[in-house]
Amino acid sequence: MEEDDSYVPSDLTAEERQELENIRRRKQELLADIQRLKDEIAEVANEIENLGSTEERKNMQRNKQVAMGRKKFNMDPKKGIQFLIENDLLKNTCEDIAQFLYKGEGLNKTAIGDYLGERDEFNIQVLHAFVELHEFTDLNLVQALRQFLWSFRLPGEAQKIDRMMEAFAQRYCQCNNGVFQSTDTCYVLSFAIIMLNTSLHNPNVKDKPTVERFIAMNRGINDGGDLPEELLRNLYESIKNEPFKIPEDDGNDLTHTFFNPDREGWLLKLAGGRVKTWKRRWFILTDNCLYYFEYTTDKEPRGIIPLENLSIREVEDSKKPNCFELYIPDNKDQVIKACKTEADGRVVEGNHTVYRISAPTPEEKEEWIKCIKAAISRDPFYEMLAARKKKVSSTKRH
Numbered sequence: 001m002e003e004d005d006s007y008v009p010s011d012l013t014a015e016e017r018q019e020l021e022n023i024r025r026r027k028q029e030l031l032a033d034i035q036r037l038k039d040e041i042a043e044v045a046n047e048i049e050n051l052g053s054t055e056e057r058k059n060m061q062r063n064k065q066v067a068m069g070r071k072k073f074n075m076d077p078k079k080g081i082q083f084l085i086e087n088d089l090l091k092n093t094c095e096d097i098a099q100f101l102y103k104g105e106g107l108n109k110t111a112i113g114d115y116l117g118e119r120d121e122f123n124i125q126v127l128h129a130f131v132e133l134h135e136f137t138d139l140n141l142v143q144a145l146r147q148f149l150w151s152f153r154l155p156g157e158a159q160k161i162d163r164m165m166e167a168f169a170q171r172y173c174q175c176n177n178g179v180f181q182s183t184d185t186c187y188v189l190s191f192a193i194i195m196l197n198t199s200l201h202n203p204n205v206k207d208k209p210t211v212e213r214f215i216a217m218n219r220g221i222n223d224g225g226d227l228p229e230e231l232l233r234n235l236y237e238s239i240k241n242e243p244f245k246i247p248e249d250d251g252n253d254l255t256h257t258f259f260n261p262d263r264e265g266w267l268l269k270l271a272g273g274r275v276k277t278w279k280r281r282w283f284i285l286t287d288n289c290l291y292y293f294e295y296t297t298d299k300e301p302r303g304i305i306p307l308e309n310l311s312i313r314e315v316e317d318s319k320k321p322n323c324f325e326l327y328i329p330d331n332k333d334q335v336i337k338a339c340k341t342e343a344d345g346r347v348v349e350g351n352h353t354v355y356r357i358s359a360p361t362p363e364e365k366e367e368w369i370k371c372i373k374a375a376i377s378r379d380p381f382y383e384m385l386a387a388r389k390k391k392v393s394s395t396k397r398h
Contacts, residue, residue, distance in 0.1 A: 074108040077115035098129035112152040117160025136175040142238040156263035181223035201243040261286040263371040268358040303340035320358035322365040327354045
């Protein structure tokens with residue numbers, strides 16, 4: 001039963017009555033204070049709860065934007081980087097961008113290679129900052145190359161590869177002072193090792209180089225002198241026993257293991273059949289063949305076009321710009337030897353007498369034509385290596 005504060009005994013003196021009134025007033029004030037404290041505690045608890053949920057929402061939003069930035073990067077590296085910078089998810093410095101690419105979380109290895117290989121001055125600065133993040137001290141050249149080539153995929157364009165391997169050679173020599181006479185020596189030997197890896201482990205290469213041929217191939221590259229034979233033998237054995245591992249793309253992108261393609265990218269291909277339609281396909285040019293995929297996530301190509309005995313020409317098309325064709329010269333009605341995979345998984349021979357393809361821009365059309373011509377006739381990497389060897393010997397003479 002609740003106590004009645006209004007009750008006052010009748011036999012109290014005036015002083016006692018005053019004292020009792022004071023006690024009652026203090027009690028009411030105390031109860032009011034307690035209630036205020038309860039209200040304040042409830043308010044603070046509510047604020048804390050709201051703060052927690054706000055921070056959680058902010059983190060969720062940030063994570064969504066980062067994921068979106070990664071997807072944009074995998075589709076278009078420059079646009080992806082720009083998106084991350086504009087949303088304060090990445091600082092606009094070559095060091096911060098290099099760290100982002102080096103960690104590589106959720107990023108497509110091909111996209112990383114394309115971004116690092118660009119000739120834009122800022123991209124070149126990012127490339128050097130990226131290479132600086134690699135530690136090559138006390139590693140032999142094959143070990144260093146394994147580490148370096150695991151962090152991205154080499155693009156197909158020779159100029160991009162040249163810039164990236166130049167940066168690698170500079171960093172390796174910086175970490176291992178005195179191993180080579182110059183960065184050119186390191187560069188040439190690195191290319192020789194990459195080509196050796198392809199020659200030894202690509203089933204399409206029938207004539208496998210011996211260690212003696214590898215040693216002879218690298219004579220005179222050390223500023224006119226020869227590298228120690230033991231060093232070259234050790235590098236050869238390392239590649240022979242264990243080929244380079246190709247990183248699978250953890251950005252939900254290309255997982256088909258084409259090492260060091262001449263070129264790759266999206267193109268439109270005119271499909272055959274009664275009704276001819278243009279279909280967007282991911283093309284990869286490597287090993288004197290043109291492969292095309294429906295999606296970059298596909299592990300097997302939808303079609304393979306061997307380039308042997310084919311020619312290429314520019315053509316005008318009323319429906320699509322920047323077109324070129326693959327065809328058999330002097331045999332306009334002959335079907336090109338090619339194969340494709342049907343929707344039910346069957347592999348069948350192609351029925352094209354020509355393959356008509358449309359590039360996104362005139363510049364890309366020119367690049368594709370140039371690269372396909374080179375793939376039909378010769379391996380462009382040997383030309384790059386020969387040019388660098390010539391530069392080394394010329395420097396030595398002067």
